[in-house]
Amino acid sequence: MSTNGASMPVVGDLNTFAIEYDLTQTDPPFGRARLWLQGFPVGDYDEDMFLYDMSLVLASLIHRHSRKVDIIFSVLSDVPATRTLLERGGWSFGEAFDCFFLLYYATLDDDVIHWHWKFVRCGMPVSDFDLATAHHCKIEGKLFDPVASEYLLRLGIVK
Numbered sequence: 001m002s003t004n005g006a007s008m009p010v011v012g013d014l015n016t017f018a019i020e021y022d023l024t025q026t027d028p029p030f031g032r033a034r035l036w037l038q039g040f041p042v043g044d045y046d047e048d049m050f051l052y053d054m055s056l057v058l059a060s061l062i063h064r065h066s067r068k069v070d071i072i073f074s075v076l077s078d079v080p081a082t083r084t085l086l087e088r089g090g091w092s093f094g095e096a097f098d099c100f101f102l103l104y105y106a107t108l109d110d111d112v113i114h115w116h117w118k119f120v121r122c123g124m125p126v127s128d129f130d131l132a133t134a135h136h137c138k139i140e141g142k143l144f145d146p147v148a149s150e151y152l153l154r155l156g157i158v159k
Helices: 052-063 082-087 141-155
Strands: 010-013 017-025 030-037 040-042 100-107 112-119 135-140
Touching: 010 141, 017 141, 030 112, 030 135, 040 112, 052 100, 052 141, 082 100, 112 141, 135 141
Parallel strands: none
Antiparallel strands: 010 017, 017 030, 030 040, 100 112, 112 135
16 A cells, blocks of 8 residues: 555554554664554655654553553543644654644543544644544544554564
């Protein structure tokens, strides 16, 4: 599913949730990656990046615990307003995601990972993000966890 026509490793189902990647260096993990959220590719697959930051976020979502950013909420009504979430920062997974506004969080009561994303002009200020015009999907934990865990295993990162 890469832009150059070559087949790259994919973990998961492109139509629900998947991670497409190409690991070019193992220590530290470096290469290309993008998410597939209900059939939509999110991330610039032609952009190489360090994969560790993305992996830390995925591990946080698997464990439903985060030290980096408060992204785990008991119920949907606990999720703060979009502006508050965006002001917390740290939403990009790396260079391949710089032209996307990406917002993600988990809700524990229904065991769902929420993803909001929008392709934008690179360098656009976060203040221009409008949740109403962003894509949104919900990935159940039972679908997310095995895909993210397998990806981390393939990269040699303990979840």
